[in-house]
Amino acid sequence: MPFDIPFADRLNNVETSAIRELFKLLGKPGIISFAGGFPDSTLFDVDGIREAVNAALTEEAGGALQYGATEGYGPLREQIAAFMATKGASALSPDDLIVTTGSQQALDLIGKTLISPGDKVIVEGPTFLATIQCFKLYGAELITAPVDGDGVRTDALEALIAEHKPKFVYLIPTFGNPSGALLSAERRRSVLEMAVRHNTLIVEDDPYGDLYFGEAPPPSLLALSDAVPGSRERLVHCGSLSKVLSPGLRVGWMVAPAALLAKATMCKQFSDAHTSTFAQATAAQYLKAGRMPATLAKVRAVYAERAACMGAALRRELCDAIDFVQPQGGLFVWARLTGSGGRLADGGELARRAIDQGVAFVPGAPFFARQADAATLRLSFATVGPERIEEGVRRLAKALQG
């Protein structure tokens, strides 16, 4: 008798990703890929990480290799609090945060602790794909708030909060994946004020905030929350070392009100007991060694050059066929096909044609939880050098013509 595995009902809420299908085509030789969401591995500070792990194994082998506290490795929590202080979140104590297995796990713990099936959650349209699926697995009904060049439109967001009374609002205010948008200082304050006014929890996901190209972006919602009474107790902040140091460490963190941290810690105990202490002790030694400022300066400079190169090439090669806001940080250009002159305005179709021309990117539609804009594209400049970026954009122009 063949055996059908009796899967849980929650799996009916998620679909297999359209993007996965596309990624299967990326193995084609010679392809230039703007499709990834990865930092450039040639920028990793391998020597610094090697020194850090060797220091950890010399100074604290027991701690680095044994079971650890579910909340996170003490010395790392201290280093993260100090790192956050350099970014304006100065009143943070190590007890105000827990370490998570990448910020993806912070999202999972938020879903697990907060979402009951049928609960409404507001996200940006577009937003991070893995957030959509993560929250859907817990049964969330997602509502999308529109985004423009200054980030989420706070007028529309407030109307949606008033209408739907969501369990929480999930935002990536700084150089978000995929929009690359930067929420203005004024709108940040407005988001915090509406959290208090509507008694709503806000989740700020901030994996890209350190990757700015020129001036530093406005302070995070977390850093600003001191100035808006009552907002801090309605705010969750997720951070990560993945985009700036190494995704392979899987070191992220979550700052939240004490009651939420306690429940998230309990859930984490049954999710993975704790984040790898081997990786945590390494990250703690790395931060302690004071290498982060130089690492940040290096990656900012490289990504800034590539972003400028891609922006210029897109304007030159695709002219009025494409519309985008030049990113001020992060890893992505988020663009929209205008359809001008009767040209193709479907991102999915262009992605397929682009593969034939030897260039890959991700169509934007899957990043919308609802009301997808099929004309959108996400182009990552992170892992491609300037010459190849220019060649890739030329191929993209050809794909659009063909």
Add this chain to the structure above:
Amino acid sequence: MPFDIPFADRLNNVETSAIRELFKLLGKPGIISFAGGFPDSTLFDVDGIREAVNAALTEEAGGALQYGATEGYGPLREQIAAFMATKGASALSPDDLIVTTGSQQALDLIGKTLISPGDKVIVEGPTFLATIQCFKLYGAELITAPVDGDGVRTDALEALIAEHKPKFVYLIPTFGNPSGALLSAERRRSVLEMAVRHNTLIVEDDPYGDLYFGEAPPPSLLALSDAVPGSRERLVHCGSLSKVLSPGLRVGWMVAPAALLAKATMCKQFSDAHTSTFAQATAAQYLKAGRMPATLAKVRAVYAERAACMGAALRRELCDAIDFVQPQGGLFVWARLTGSGGRLADGGELARRAIDQGVAFVPGAPFFARQADAATLRLSFATVGPERIEEGVRRLAKALQG
């Protein structure tokens, strides 16, 4: 206006652990602790792990520090398949398993992919505490099957399967936490046969199977499944490096039918994207270097000596006040207060008195999902040397008298 965090309904299914409260008392100076569930960190092969991580950073820094496949790092999946082959699971390909963030995450993924609220799951009474809570968070209704000195009683188990038609049965057949029991070869075969007969999924959790003291235990359910037609497609097997190499790496794995692995991988993508590639590449190098046999020989010899010492001391000091089966492997003695001569037969009360005498252990009642046996105790010999074990047992005897 104070803000009450709107927690999800699923949190109502779990309680704060009674054991946690006890652990707070362990900081008392001079206390001898039989309470932990940890391997002894002084046995960790720090030099071997240092060589492994340095080899990983030299030979494959990109892979060790970049994002990786959700299924696991290819070279590690190969090494794990080869390691499993040395333990009798010879037909295993790397594609038959995924790497998980400790075997705790395998349990979480099993819950996420299989349990809908209200589903019944059969576990042993007693069983691993974090399994109980993990499955309850997904809404499982737990049924307990009784355990004796030869592991789960298969006659009772079959009757419970027939009565409850569970989503799956969860077993720790080899030196389980807390029972320490070893499921006999005959019962192993019987479990596989009833899986086929009743068309029921069996989950075998096997973190302790490598820690045997004399002869090797009977083959795992996974290794035996080749001999029972139809059983392999109804079997999930969870393994881990935590008890034999290092818990801090958080490297576990899950062998399962392809359809279940695919759904577990999808869920893992939204749980933590992937297990630390830094830890995975290190573990792969360690296994490739061929150090595991010597490491296993060392830890087996040390734990065997401690187990023998604890068994002898318990018999000598507590005589007929206590009843237990001498463990043939693992980290635990599972004992029962007999109440003989009118002495205390409550494990929780003895645990409190024992703290006053300077020795700690974990009462057994919380390890039962239902129908707790309050007379039981879990004593770990893993992290305490022979002399301290003898002193600790003397203190325990005093606590029982006092």
